[in-house]
Ligand code: FES
């Protein structure tokens with residue numbers, strides 16, 4: 001069953017002159033009235049208080065702000081919240097719970113796929129989508145033949161994860177975590 005959260009008064013989520021925007025985030029509907037210049041990242045962090053989504057560069061270069069929008073990954077710092085009226089958004093808070101981690105979260109823990117953890121929510125959401133893209137046969141820049149199904153090779157994973165920067169350089173362990181979730185897909 002869904003619930004609708006409203007954000008009345010002068011609280012975050014209702015800005016004077018704001019544009020009504022309905023966001024479905026982690027299976028919960030939110031009705032916001034936002035300055036149309038508000039990015040999706042700021043709507044999530046500042047108005048819905050979902051701070052799992054990180055602000056790294058705020059200009060599309062680091063991937064820390066990655067969320068899933070209607071099943072596809074997106075840099076939430078590069079898109080305006082009002083453009084997502086009615087959209088279905090998943091943040092790291094909606095992927096798993098501390099008691100029941102998503103397999104990708106579990107694999108990142110088991111393989112030490114992080115150090116400071118700042119890039120980790122974006123890495124994990126991106127990794128989930130990467131496996132979905134490979135499964136769907138969507139080619140990348142390093143896919144050999146467009147007529148053949150892409151594989152879960154290290155090269156494919158590295159290319160597809162290249163938009164997610166880790167300043168702690170946990171890359172080998174991130175790859176290991178993704179490979180584990182991919183299982184026999186190679
Ligand atoms: S904060 Fe969005 S890409 Fe860096």
Ligand code: FES
Pocket residue numbers: 113114115116117118119120165166167168169170
């Ligand atoms: S774990 Fe520190 S930036 Fe990636």
